Amino acid sequence: MIAHSPMTISHKLPTEQTAIVITGAGGPEVLHPATVAVPAPGPGQILIRVAAAGINRHDCLQRAAGIHHDGQPVPGLEAAGHVAALGAGVTQFGIGDAVMALLQGGGYAPFALAEAAVTMPVPEGLDMLHAAAVPEALFTAWWNFFALMELKTSGVALIHGGTSGVGHLALQAMSALGYRVIATAGSADKIEAARRFGALDAFHYNDPDLAQKVLKATGDVGISALLDVSAGAHLAADLAMMAPDGCIAHLSGGGGATLNVPLKALMAKRIRITGSLLRPLALSRKAKVAQMLRRDVLPLLGTRVRPHLAATFPLEQAAAAHRQMEEGRHIGKIVLAVAS
DSSP states (O other): OOOOOOOEEEEEEEEOEEEEESSSSGGGGGGGEEEEOOOOTTTEEEEEEEEEEEEEEHHHHHHHHHHOOOGGGGGGEEEEEEEEOTTOOOSSTTTTOOEEOOOOOOSSSEEEEEEEEGGEEOTTTTTHHHHHHSSHHHHOOOOOOOOIOOOEEESSEEEETSSSSOOOOHHHHHHHOEEEEEEEOOOHHHHHHHHHHTOOOETTTTTTTTHHHHHHHHTTOOOEEEESSSSSTTTOOOOHHHHEEEEEEEOTTTOOOOOOOOHHHHHHTTTTTEEESSOOOOOOOHHHHHHHHHHGGGGBTTTTOOOOOEEEEEGGHHHHHHHHHHHHHOSSSSEEEEOO
């Protein structure tokens, strides 16, 4: 049930806004407020008056590289807020509706553009801070596990980094839907947190007996779909724990790292190794993921699936939020509060 009442928003929108921009390649100190134009929605797009924006590892990597994708110097791949303007052809939302959306950038700002096809209503049980923590994680998990790796309920999944922004929400949502998911993490408290989030079991990713413990946890069935954010750091264990015809999907390129694969181990089980970047994925494919999420996960959000917020920072403290992200000790999501 979606119970948010539409918020009245004036059609007299500003033409400029103060956003956080990447001023060059470097550390968090290169993030600065700057005046940028308020974008106008094109066909199939909506303009969101942003209440909160999620922080993602991609934002830190983009900032470190100083890359302005598509001429967009404002980072931010997800946001929640209210619809401020509609582009041509958008009929599923109205002005003032509470929404959360996957973005192509631009989330660290009072106004951001989103494609209506990858925008979802904010469910009753979530406030804007929690809603902003949802889109990137669930789109990433659903695209990789169900579209790319084609996980079935008969298989067992594994997530390296079970308390990450992606991992902790995927554990909740997938376990709530009946999937068996094992997780790894880097400390005792994170391992325990992964179990609370719904992991069938959880282990330290540097455990020398990781493969044997995972196989035992699966009843020696092995892992059918493995989501790896470590750029192949645990490849030997991964191959040993995989089920025949299993698939490994990589989320991190490791800064251009080369993956050295023992072919005999790969061939013996017919293991597929793939990977993807969500941002350049065609909108039509993201839209199909959005349809799956609306059907399967949206009814669970705010009840059985709820983001864990590790920290919240005001927009002007985006640099501090990046510092905390890069320290890597947090559990769950870090979020920017953009507007009340």
